[in-house]
Amino acid sequence: xKKGILYxxxxxxxxxxxxxxxxxxxxxxxxxxxxxxxxxxEHKFTVVLTQNDKFMRRLCMHCEEPACASVCPVGAxxxxxxxxxxxxxxxxxGCRYCMVACAFxxxxxxxxxxxxxxxxxxxxxxxxxxxxQTACAEICPTGATKFGDRDDLVxxxxxxxxxxxxxxxxxxxxxxxxGGTEVLLLSSVSFEQFGYPLISKxxxxxxxEYTGKIMSKVPDFIPLxxxxxxxxxxxxxxxxxxxxxEAKGKExxxx
Amino acid sequence: xxxxxxxxxxxxxxILCLGTYSAxxxxxxxxxxxxxxxxxxxxxxxxxxxxxxxxxxxxxGFCITGAVYLFNIERLHCIVRPTIxxxxxxxxxxxxxxxxxxxxxxxxWHQLVYMNPHSVMFEVGMCVMTYTTVLFFEFLxxxxxxxxxxxxxxxxxxxxPVLVVAGILLxxxxxxxLGSLYLIMPSKLHPFWYSPALPFxxxxxxxxxxxxxxxxxxxxxxxALGKHLELPVIVELGGALLVALWVNxxxxxxxxxxxxxxxxxxxxxxxAYFLWLELLLAFVIPITMLSFKRVRLSSTGLYLxxxxxxxxxxxxxxxxxITGFETWAGHHFVPKWTELMITLTIIALGFFIFAIxxxxxxxxxxxxxxxxxxxxxxxxxxxxxxLHAGD
Numbered sequence: 001x002k003k004g005i006l007y008x009x010x011x012x013x014x015x016x017x018x019x020x021x022x023x024x025x026x027x028x029x030x031x032x033x034x035x036x037x038x039x040x041x042e043h044k045f046t047v048v049l050t051q052n053d054k055f056m057r058r059l060c061m062h063c064e065e066p067a068c069a070s071v072c073p074v075g076a077x078x079x080x081x082x083x084x085x086x087x088x089x090x091x092x093x094g095c096r097y098c099m100v101a102c103a104f105x106x107x108x109x110x111x112x113x114x115x116x117x118x119x120x121x122x123x124x125x126x127x128x129x130x131x132x133q134t135a136c137a138e139i140c141p142t143g144a145t146k147f148g149d150r151d152d153l154v155x156x157x158x159x160x161x162x163x164x165x166x167x168x169x170x171x172x173x174x175x176x177x178x179g180g181t182e183v184l185l186l187s188s189v190s191f192e193q194f195g196y197p198l199i200s201k202x203x204x205x206x207x208x209e210y211t212g213k214i215m216s217k218v219p220d221f222i223p224l225x226x227x228x229x230x231x232x233x234x235x236x237x238x239x240x241x242x243x244x245x246e247a248k249g250k251e252x253x254x255x
Numbered sequence: 256x257x258x259x260x261x262x263x264x265x266x267x268x269x270i271l272c273l274g275t276y277s278a279x280x281x282x283x284x285x286x287x288x289x290x291x292x293x294x295x296x297x298x299x300x301x302x303x304x305x306x307x308x309x310x311x312x313x314x315x316g317f318c319i320t321g322a323v324y325l326f327n328i329e330r331l332h333c334i335v336r337p338t339i340x341x342x343x344x345x346x347x348x349x350x351x352x353x354x355x356x357x358x359x360x361x362x363x364w365h366q367l368v369y370m371n372p373h374s375v376m377f378e379v380g381m382c383v384m385t386y387t388t389v390l391f392f393e394f395l396x397x398x399x400x401x402x403x404x405x406x407x408x409x410x411x412x413x414x415x416p417v418l419v420v421a422g423i424l425l426x427x428x429x430x431x432x433l434g435s436l437y438l439i440m441p442s443k444l445h446p447f448w449y450s451p452a453l454p455f456x457x458x459x460x461x462x463x464x465x466x467x468x469x470x471x472x473x474x475x476x477x478x479a480l481g482k483h484l485e486l487p488v489i490v491e492l493g494g495a496l497l498v499a500l501w502v503n504x505x506x507x508x509x510x511x512x513x514x515x516x517x518x519x520x521x522x523x524x525x526x527a528y529f530l531w532l533e534l535l536l537a538f539v540i541p542i543t544m545l546s547f548k549r550v551r552l553s554s555t556g557l558y559l560x561x562x563x564x565x566x567x568x569x570x571x572x573x574x575x576x577i578t579g580f581e582t583w584a585g586h587h588f589v590p591k592w593t594e595l596m597i598t599l600t601i602i603a604l605g606f607f608i609f610a611i612x613x614x615x616x617x618x619x620x621x622x623x624x625x626x627x628x629x630x631x632x633x634x635x636x637x638x639x640x641x642l643h644a645g646d
Contacts, residue, residue, distance in 0.1 A: 041294065067439055073380055075371035091369045094358020097376050099297035101439045108294050109358070111287025116358040202442040210438045211375050214454060218378060218428065225427060229325060229420045236327035 003083040003128055004062070004150030004182035005137060006157055009189075010167050011144035012055040014048055018136035018145055022046045025124060025135035042108045045121040046136060049194050054187075056194035057145065059136075060085065060106040060121035061174055061181035065206035068098035068107055076118075083150065083182045084123035092118060103178055103202045123182070150182055157184055171199075179206030267603050274600025277593035281355055290594040295584035296577075300594050303576035305352030305601055307433055308569045309345055310383070311457075314465030315472070316342025316390060317426035324419040331492075333485050336397060336618045337476060338469050343390040344608055346383065348601050355597050375435045382429035389422045397616040431458040437575060445579040447520065447530050450510050453575075459506055460537075460568045463499040466492050467541075467564035472609075474558040480610060482619045484554060493557045496564065497545040504538040529570070529578045537567025 016035055023030035028043050040047050046059040066085045069077040076091040077098060098118060099107045110116035124134040132138070137147035146153065157172045173185035177199050185191065192198050258264075281289040292299040319338040322328045354360040366380045392411060399408040434457030437444055450456065470492050477484035511517050520530055540563040550556030577588050590598075612618055 070371075070373050071376060071439060072371055073374045073377040074365045074369040075374075076369075091362075091365055092359060093362045093365050094360070095356075095376060096297040096358065097374075097436070099294065100443075103440075103442055105294065109286075109297060111293065112285050114283070114285050116286065197442055207439050207441075208373065210441060211435055212373065214435050214438065215373060215375060215378065222424065222428070226420065226424050229423055233325050233327075233416060233420065236325060240327065 002150045002182060004153050004184060006146045006153040006184045007057050008144050009056050009187040011142045013142055014050055014055045016048050017139045019046055019048060021135040021139040040108060042110045042119040054189050061104050061183045062123055063178055064180040065208050067101040067207035070208035071097045071101040080125060082128050084125040084128060086122045086125050087118060089117050103197055153184055157186055176204040178202055270599050270603045273596045277596040280593050286358060291591040296588045298576060300590040300598055301352055301356040303573045304598050306349060307572040307576055309349040309352060310433060311461050311464045312468050313342040313345025314430060314461035315469040317423050318462055318465035319469055320419045321423045324416055331488055334469060334473060334488055337472060339393045340612055340618055341472050343394040344605055346387040346390055348605050352601055375432050379429045379432045382425045386422060386425040389418050393418050397618060400617050430461040433457050443583045445526050445582055447526050448575045448579040452510050459503045463503050464568045466496040466499055467561035470557050470561040471565060474554050480613055486554060489557055490552055493545055493551045500538060500542050529574050533567055533570040533574055536563050536570055
């Protein structure tokens with residue numbers, strides 16, 4: 001059973017307690033200045049965006065089939081069976097392909113560091129393993145951020161949409177986006193205005209499939225292409241051998 | 256010993272000094288200090304030029320060795336060595352570029368330990384590593400000959416067919432995979448450059464650029480280093496280049512057509528200007544030039560046509576890696592001067608090491624030797640033969 005987070009922007013009061021709890025749990029500094037920053041960065045894994053009294057959290061979506069994990073040449077990212085997409089800093093070589101590949105631009109980089117790490121929300125895997133909630137869900141005073149089994153959260157989101165259709169944009173963000181994500185969002189205004197790419201743009205195909213289609217052919221391609229090249233070599237050099245043999249034959253005939 | 260002061264040498268020293276300073280900034284103050292890369296632009300000039308273009312510009316190695324050893328086109332033999340040198344240098348410098356770009360270059364060996372076979376980057380990394388080794392062995396005869404080590408020279412020469420086949424196989428894989436790197440970002444990369452056919456474009460352009468680079472480097476060596484220019488060979492490559500350009504142009508056109516972009520690409524826009532520049536330099540200018548027999552038979556004409564091709568496809572790869580992401584990122588990417596200096600230093604080192612190798616190793620000596628060995632009837636049998644090597 002996959003764990004997930006349901007964030008309902010209509011219940012959010014913008015208190016930013018989630019930001020603070022996140023920073024504390026991840027050992028990051030948090031003060032008034034950090035709180036005022038309206039974007040994610042290597043020291044701010046989640047942000048509560050504010051636009052005209054409307055709020056929206058941004059955090060790693062924990063894709064069912066994460067692009068970051070699929071593109072990493074050394075497998076520094078991987079999806080745990082419980083749901084969180086986690087990062088092993090030891091393996092990382094710093095190619096930043098994960099950052100380029102992520103449709104939600106979640107991995108951030110320590111650009112100022114001499115031994116930089118990729119940073120992002122990893123859904124408190126230590127807490128989740130112990131059967132606890134994520135730090136952000138635990139602290140949320142209104143229940144806007146709710147932690148639980150993804151299947152249950154999907155049902156709940158559907159119920160909320162059905163009960164109060166006028167309150168919401170009729171869409172559960174994360175249900176199908178890039179093949180589905182563990183983080184689900186509900187909102188009364190367009191997700192796009194908070195920087196979430198719409199499903200019409202990113203589609204419901206898991207991103208790894210785009211490269212998987214071609215990568216899966218590589219093992220078959222290598223011996224076939226090798227054989228073709230070898231064949232070309234043989235053919236091209238056979239002409240020479242034939243010419244040589246013919247010349248020899250002529251000589252033999254004459255003598 | 257007296258060293259002559261020339262404009263190029265002064266420029267080289269200046270670039271080297273500024274490059275050294277930039278390298279210091281890179282390793283003592285970090286990637287953020289040396290470059291304009293950011294969370295919006297995690298890949299900047301170094302991936303765009305040093306890696307994507309570097310590997311493309313070194314593609315002559317597999318094109319020419321393939322034509323000579325695989326297709327047995329003996330008359331091209333005289334340009335094999337300089338081409339292998341260019342390729343070997345290109346890949347070595349690519350790795351140098353990577354050591355600047357990787358955030359944790361000291362862990363580059365993790366590639367061999369923690370493998371992720373689903374990653375295109377993993378495939379590229381492994382291919383580049385193996386192919387650089389192959390190129391090392393293809394380059395080795397120059398050194399062995401120089402020091403008269405006849406026994407190992409014989410072994411390497413016997414190994415050559417295997418090396419060449421491996422080289423083409425590896426090149427096919429990683430040249431196209433550089434394009435596959437971008438397949439996973441359909442929503443981020445601008446539709447002008449995002450195409451499911453990216454791996455085919457990258458492979459096709461590698462062949463065109465491989466031929467153009469061979470022409471460029473032969474004519475440039477003749478001009479700057481006073482080496483003998485094998486004009487008939489260059490003319491033949493020019494013909495092959497023309498066909499390769501047509502194939503590339505046709506593929507691009509079909510791609511635009513099938514993705515309904517023909518209307519969009521002719522409308523002026525920021526992206527369209529860069530696309531026009533790319534298409535003009537990569538296709539319109541060289542194809543027009545090479546269509547005239549007079550141009551195709553003159554070394555200056557071939558030099559200019561190949562230069563235009565190189566600039567065109569470099570623009571193409573910078574468009575894929577930088578221009579194509581600007582709308583998504585919401586701002587333009589202009590490399591910081593220190594970032595640019597690292598790239599310029601790598602290019603300058605390439606030219607410098609090439610000149611040194613040519614001076615001290617028998618890179619061009621076989622040219623003269625071969626002229627005598629090649630029977631006259633094998634030259635000028637038409638330009639259709641090497642094209643197969645290209646496709």
